[in-house]
Amino acid sequence: MKIKALGIAAFAAVAALSSCGNNSGEKLDTPTSGNINISVDESFKPVIESEISTFEGIYKYANVEAAYKAEGEVVKDLLNDSTRIAVISRELTPEEKAVFDKQNRIPRVTKIAIDAVALITNKQNPDTLITLDELKKVFRGDIKNWKDLSEGSDLGDITIVFDNNNSSTARFVKDSVLASNKLPENTFASNSHKALIDYVEENKNALGVIGVNWISDFDDSTAVGFLKRINVLGISTEAAPQSTESYYQPYQAYIAQQAYPLRRYLYIISTEGRAGLGTGFASYVASDKGQRLILKSGLVPATMPVRVISLGD
Template sequence: MSKHFLVIVATVGLLASLLSCGNGKPALDNPSRGEIVIAADESFQPLVTQLTSAYSGIYPDAHFKVIFRPEQEAINMMLQDSARLVFATRVLKPNERAVFDQRKIKGATEKIATDGVALIVNKANTDSLITMAELQRIFNGQISQWGQLKGGNQSSPITLVFDNNNSSNLAFVLKTFNIKDVKGLRIFTTHSNREVIDFVRKNPSAIGFIGVNWISDSDEPLSVELAKDLRVMGVSDKINPVNRNDYFQPFQEDLGMQRYPLRRPVYILSRETHPGLGGGLINYIVRDAGSLIIRKLGLWPRTPYDRIINLTK
């Protein structure tokens, strides 16, 4: 047997071992290596970016291609097998679940945090308190002017600003107030949470609706910069609040203690069918130090991460 032939056999064998699992199929990813696509609603961009970057920092061979889309589009990507995981504010609907059932995919749903939709106004606007009843009347079309709010000091019309027609922020608010038709409402949509912030900075008559993680990380320079020249509105679920203590903002303690009315869950939806990279990321977030990142971003993690500190004399 010639040396040349042996080299060819060795090369082919090495190539086969790299490209297959012994059955001619590409090797599956695992919790510490591989590449998967993640889809997420754009309101969670700071959260998802930090979580995936931290995990890749631990496992350099783990790579995530993150695509930000309005929530329904993100879920559709997973149903069409264009994404392995989705960060969303809801579980699958029965018709969506049926897509998995038809393909005999069990899937998984994990709640990872409690988030809040923040209402932001221009710093020049001192009307920074609002009740759920007033918001209901705004979305019902009964209130259209700032002066109609309790303590309102503007005479201009209220402009409601959202990041996208199909975003989780808009869907959550419309569901909360049971709004089926937005015709006649002064609603303006942009293309991102950041554009909502920019719009509110330029328009004192606007109320912007954004994911709170965009402005709640005091250690992140971008978050601090975005929060400049804005007020985060306090919201009360009391019909007749007595004082400012009856209003709450969408920050960590008020989310965790369930005092902020416009709070919502954050889920990871998975279509993974083997113990892969998606499951590794989920375990890191739910059972490991990923909850520290959630806490750092001002959200309330589902499972607190216990840090053990040894004190010595």
């Protein structure tokens, strides 16, 4: 069941009641105060850190502790009731919904952004363009050498690298690019997004698959630093592109226009049974202020328009 974005002010009455505590005398958290632990897909650590910092800056008595993990671990936390707020790049499966039904818990899903998966390569790799058909062949294992993509390449066998075996990017590739086919034997996993970028920087045959949020915020010195160390591939959906204009990198405008093909949505899933701090935080992220932070991060906000300016003649 999806919920509409609500302003924090809408919870004022509930907050006043909740702050009185429960029957045991324990003081409960409210939409704007208290403590809560949330689980977040590591792909979205940069933007969620920004959302939490700003939220806590506005609401001085709110403390949101985020654990950044692989997507599979985040979903496990939600199913085991280890957390009641999760941030992931997919909705729940029918099997997962059935678990909540048995527990008499009702998950509420809020779409907060449109994200993308980026492909990165070593600075020594001159190939910065790839078609979607070629990419599928690489992920199927039909293309295993950079020379098969460019005859003049002096590179060797392709090494595909993800951030984690249980990551959302690996799941996205298998579900959305390969239609659930297995990844080839030349696929490996690093321990984190930072370790993935380090590996690609140090290995000229690497093809990294990363959540775009790690390289999308041009006002973030960390993201800018990452971009100086690697190349970001442009992708074309055409089988035989006639010019470089048919290729698109995962820039915000191209994600919004649906020109970049490897797009995905970002959701906050809440299983809170009442309007607590998790509900307040989710509502803030979906509000105008929270969506402006999404926009600044380089992702596409889910509930506000993105202005695309043409620089043509």
